[in-house]
Amino acid sequence: MEVEGWAVWPRGSCMDSWRIFFTGVGGQGTLLATRILGEAALLTDVQVVVSEIHGMAQRGGVVESAVVMGKVLSPVVSDGEADVLMAFEPLEALRALRKCSAHSLVIANTSPISPFAVSSGKVQYPDVSEMMRTVSGHVGKLIALNARSLARGAGSELAVNMVLLGTLMRQERLPFGREPVETVIKTRTRKPFVEINLEAFDLGFQVV
Amino acid sequence: MHELLGANGGSKRLLLGNQAIVRGALEAGISFATTYPGTPASEIGDNFYRISREIDLYFEYSVNEKVALETAAAAAVSGLRSMCSMKHVGLNVAADALMTLAYVGVKGGLVIVSADDPSLHSSQNEQDNRYYAKLSGLPMLEPANSQEALEMTRAAFTLSESHQIPVLLRTTTRVNHSRGVVTLGTLQPPQRSGSFEKDPFNLVVVPMVGRRLHVELLKKSHNLRAEANHSPFNTASGEGSWGIVTNGVSYNYVVDAIRELKLGDRIQVLKLGMTYPFAAELCLDFLKGLERILVVEELEPFMEEMLKVAAQESGLTLEIRGKEDDLLPRYFEFDPVQIKTAMARFFELDYQPPKVEPGPELPQRPPNLCAGCPHRATYYAVKQALGEGTAIYPTDIGCYTLGLLPPLQTADFLLCMGSSVSSAGGFSKAQDQPVVAFIGDSTFFHSGITGLINAVQNDHNFTLVILDNGTTAMTGQQPHPGVELTVEGPQPPKVDIEAVVRGCGVDQVLVVQPLQVRKTIGSIKEVLEGDENPGVRVIISKSPCPLFERRVTGRKQKVVFKVTEECDMCRRCLDELGCPAFTYCEDEEDCAYIRIDELLCSGCSVCAQMCHAVTPKKKSA
Structure with a gap:
C-alpha cells in the first residue's frame, strides 16, 4: 500500500458537485458499488445520477460506470473531469487515468486480472508498481491497496467492491458519511453476504 | 412484491x-x-x-x-x-x-x-x-x-x-x-x-x-x-440574447455547461421533450429577439433542420448552427467537455478543456466467451473438422459474435439479426469457397427461419450451425420458443428447432453435443464432406449456456480441471481454444507453464478431451 502526493482537494470544502468514475473488469461488482453509492445519496437527500452500461461489456471486458452527485446532472464523466477514480483493477486504473486531473483522488485495487492477450502469453502484464507510480504522478492522491486480499480476509474475494467503497468513505470527501452506505449494504445486498460485505467495507475503511 | x-x-x-x-x-x-x-x-x-x-x-x-x-x-x-x-x-x-x-x-x-x-x-x-x-x-x-x-x-x-x-x-x-x-x-x-x-x-x-x-x-x-x-415537456428557461435548443440527455450537458461557464444571464435554453410533430410556433417565439442559436442534439441534425425550415418560412435570418463545420459531430454520444468546447467555440467564449494524458499503450481487454461456453467448443470442432481447409463464416447477433476475435476467428460477415442464413446462401451462389454459417437459437426464431426456407427453395449450398444454448443469453437469459430448462424443471420445448428445420425442407440435419469434442468433430466432418450432396445442411449444436443452467437448476459444480506435469507447452489450448480460465505463467526461473484458474473453470472438460495433460480434480468448496 502506498500513499503519495496528497494535494489539496480541488475546490476545498465548498464543493457542490462530485464526479466519481468507476472502472473494472466484468464480474468484479462495479455496478453494485455504483448502485450502493447512489442509494446512499438518495437516503441522505443528495441529488444523484448513476450511469451504467449493460450488455456486451459483461463478458470479461472493461466495465465503466459513474456516480455524479450534487449540482451536476450529466451522467457521463468527461476525460479530465473525474473528482474520484475508483479502479477495481490496476491495469484499468492506468487505462482510466485519462478521466483524472492533477486534483483527482484515485483508489486502486493492486490485484491484477490478466486480459486474454496476457493470459495467452502474447504480451506481458505491465508492472503494477510502475503503473501505480505513473498514476500517482498525474493525480492529487493515490490510495493503492490489495482489495482482493482484504476481501478474502473478510470471507469472500467477491467483496472487492465493498473494500473499495470502505476506503472511499474513509476519505470523507463525499456529502455523506459511512453510515448511509452501511445501511444500504444491509438492505440492498443479498442476505447471506451482508455480514461479509460489512466486514469487507470496514477493512477497506481502515485503509488510509 | x-x-x-x-x-x-x-x-x-x-x-x-x-x-x-x-x-x-x-x-x-x-x-x-x-x-x-x-x-x-x-x-x-x-x-x-x-x-x-x-x-x-x-x-x-x-x-x-x-x-x-x-x-x-x-x-x-x-x-x-x-x-x-x-x-x-x-x-x-x-x-x-x-x-x-x-x-x-x-x-x-x-x-x-x-x-x-x-x-x-x-x-x-x-x-x-x-x-x-x-x-x-x-x-x-x-x-x-x-x-x-x-x-x-x-x-x-x-x-x-x-x-x-x-x-x-x-x-x-x-x-x-x-x-x-x-x-x-x-x-x-x-x-x-x-x-x-x-x-x-x-x-x-x-x-x-x-x-x-x-x-x-x-x-x-x-x-x-x-x-x-403547448406541451409541458417543451420548456424555455434562462435569460440572455443567445439561445440553445436541445433534447434528451444532451439537455443535462447544456445545463451543467451553463452553470460551469457562468452563462446564466446570457443564454436561453429551449428544451424539447416532444420533438415530433415539431413545435414550430413555440420555437419561432423562442428565436425572436435572439442573436444566434446553437442546436445541441446527439446524432443527426433532426431538430436543427426543422428549426432552420421554420426560421426560413417566417423570414428570420439569425444564425442557427449545430452539425455544420464539425461544431458538433453526427456520430457517437456527447460528453460534457465536448459540449462546453462547442459552446465556447460558437459563442466565442474563453474555455480551456482539461489537459488529458494520452497514456501509454496498454494490453486491450476485449470481451470473451465465458469459460465453459459451448459456442467455443462448437467453433473449435468446426475448425478441426475443416482441417487445413477454410470456409466463409457468415455469423449473426448474440454472444457467439465474439467468435470474431482470435483465436477462434469464426466470423466473416454480419449485417443484422438473421443475416447469417440469407447471406450464406448468397455467398454459396456468388463464389466457390465453402460456406459455414452460425446463428443462435433465439436469433434463429427471430429471423433465421425465413432465410432457411429461401435457401431450400433456391438450392443454396451451405452448412448452417445453429448454436442452441437454450436461452437468449446475451441480453440476460430471456426465454424463446425452444426453451427446455425452466426453474420448474426440464420441459419439452414449445417449438422444437429440429422439427422446424426439417419442416423448412432441410433433409440433412444433425444434432450434436459440442462438449463431446471428438464425436462432434467426427460428425461435423461427415456433414462438411458431403459436398457430393449439395444443398442446405443444418447442424444443431445443443448444449445449455452454463450461466443459465447454473441459475435455473441451482446445480453445484463438482469438478474443475488442472494441467499436469505432462504438459509439453505445445500451447494448443491457448492458441486454439482461448478459454479465459487458462493462463500462461512463468516461474521464478523464467520457466513457462500453463495453469487453469479454478475460480473460472466451469468443468466443461473440452480442454481435457483435446489434451492428455489436463485432468479433472474435485472442486474445493
Whole structure:
C-alpha cells in the first residue's frame, strides 16, 4: 500500500458537485458499488445520477460506470473531469487515468486480472508498481491497496467492491458519511453476504 | 412484491430509466406489454415479465419486434393500454407494421419504445430513430432523465388515446441505463379485458381505406402539432440574447455547461421533450429577439433542420448552427467537455478543456466467451473438422459474435439479426469457397427461419450451425420458443428447432453435443464432406449456456480441471481454444507453464478431451 502526493482537494470544502468514475473488469461488482453509492445519496437527500452500461461489456471486458452527485446532472464523466477514480483493477486504473486531473483522488485495487492477450502469453502484464507510480504522478492522491486480499480476509474475494467503497468513505470527501452506505449494504445486498460485505467495507475503511 | 409495485405515490426511488418507463406505464394502468429483448431496452421487458406474475398484466417475449408490435397493436385496437419496447434496430424489423399502424391508429393508448444506442455500446449501428417519427407521422417524446422517463411514459398513454395514434418514446442508452432519483405517482390497476368492434373500413387497409386513412393521419398530425406547441415537456428557461435548443440527455450537458461557464444571464435554453410533430410556433417565439442559436442534439441534425425550415418560412435570418463545420459531430454520444468546447467555440467564449494524458499503450481487454461456453467448443470442432481447409463464416447477433476475435476467428460477415442464413446462401451462389454459417437459437426464431426456407427453395449450398444454448443469453437469459430448462424443471420445448428445420425442407440435419469434442468433430466432418450432396445442411449444436443452467437448476459444480506435469507447452489450448480460465505463467526461473484458474473453470472438460495433460480434480468448496 502506498500513499503519495496528497494535494489539496480541488475546490476545498465548498464543493457542490462530485464526479466519481468507476472502472473494472466484468464480474468484479462495479455496478453494485455504483448502485450502493447512489442509494446512499438518495437516503441522505443528495441529488444523484448513476450511469451504467449493460450488455456486451459483461463478458470479461472493461466495465465503466459513474456516480455524479450534487449540482451536476450529466451522467457521463468527461476525460479530465473525474473528482474520484475508483479502479477495481490496476491495469484499468492506468487505462482510466485519462478521466483524472492533477486534483483527482484515485483508489486502486493492486490485484491484477490478466486480459486474454496476457493470459495467452502474447504480451506481458505491465508492472503494477510502475503503473501505480505513473498514476500517482498525474493525480492529487493515490490510495493503492490489495482489495482482493482484504476481501478474502473478510470471507469472500467477491467483496472487492465493498473494500473499495470502505476506503472511499474513509476519505470523507463525499456529502455523506459511512453510515448511509452501511445501511444500504444491509438492505440492498443479498442476505447471506451482508455480514461479509460489512466486514469487507470496514477493512477497506481502515485503509488510509 | 416487485419493487416497482410496492412503492407508494409521492415516495422517491433511485430508478434506471428503463424501470422508470415501466413504472410510468403502470401508473397509466397498462394492461398489455410485448418486447423482443435487446440492449439497451431489455430491462423494460424483464421488469414487465416479473410484474406480470403478480398483477393482471399480459406480457410476452415475442419472437421478434415485428411480431411484438403487431401483437400489441391488436391489444391497443381492442382498447387496452399497451406498450411495445425494443432497441433501435428492432424498429427496423417492426417498421412494416409501424408505417401502416400509423394510418390505422389505436383505441387504447399504445406506446412504442425505441431505445437508441449512440456510440454503439452494444449494437451494429447507431441510427437515429427520430426519423421514424417523421417517416411514419407518429408523435414522439424524448426523456432526458429517469424522472422524465416516468412522466413522459404516463403522458404518452393519454396523448395516444386522445389522438387515437401510437406514440413513440425515443430514448438513448444514457437514459435507459442511468439511475436517477424519481418521485413516483399513483399506480392504476390494469383493465382486465379489451373489446374489439368490427370496423373493416377503418381497420383493413386495402388501397381505398389507406387513401382515406393517410389523409386522416395528416389531420391528426396537424392537431398534434398544436399539442407540441403547448406541451409541458417543451420548456424555455434562462435569460440572455443567445439561445440553445436541445433534447434528451444532451439537455443535462447544456445545463451543467451553463452553470460551469457562468452563462446564466446570457443564454436561453429551449428544451424539447416532444420533438415530433415539431413545435414550430413555440420555437419561432423562442428565436425572436435572439442573436444566434446553437442546436445541441446527439446524432443527426433532426431538430436543427426543422428549426432552420421554420426560421426560413417566417423570414428570420439569425444564425442557427449545430452539425455544420464539425461544431458538433453526427456520430457517437456527447460528453460534457465536448459540449462546453462547442459552446465556447460558437459563442466565442474563453474555455480551456482539461489537459488529458494520452497514456501509454496498454494490453486491450476485449470481451470473451465465458469459460465453459459451448459456442467455443462448437467453433473449435468446426475448425478441426475443416482441417487445413477454410470456409466463409457468415455469423449473426448474440454472444457467439465474439467468435470474431482470435483465436477462434469464426466470423466473416454480419449485417443484422438473421443475416447469417440469407447471406450464406448468397455467398454459396456468388463464389466457390465453402460456406459455414452460425446463428443462435433465439436469433434463429427471430429471423433465421425465413432465410432457411429461401435457401431450400433456391438450392443454396451451405452448412448452417445453429448454436442452441437454450436461452437468449446475451441480453440476460430471456426465454424463446425452444426453451427446455425452466426453474420448474426440464420441459419439452414449445417449438422444437429440429422439427422446424426439417419442416423448412432441410433433409440433412444433425444434432450434436459440442462438449463431446471428438464425436462432434467426427460428425461435423461427415456433414462438411458431403459436398457430393449439395444443398442446405443444418447442424444443431445443443448444449445449455452454463450461466443459465447454473441459475435455473441451482446445480453445484463438482469438478474443475488442472494441467499436469505432462504438459509439453505445445500451447494448443491457448492458441486454439482461448478459454479465459487458462493462463500462461512463468516461474521464478523464467520457466513457462500453463495453469487453469479454478475460480473460472466451469468443468466443461473440452480442454481435457483435446489434451492428455489436463485432468479433472474435485472442486474445493
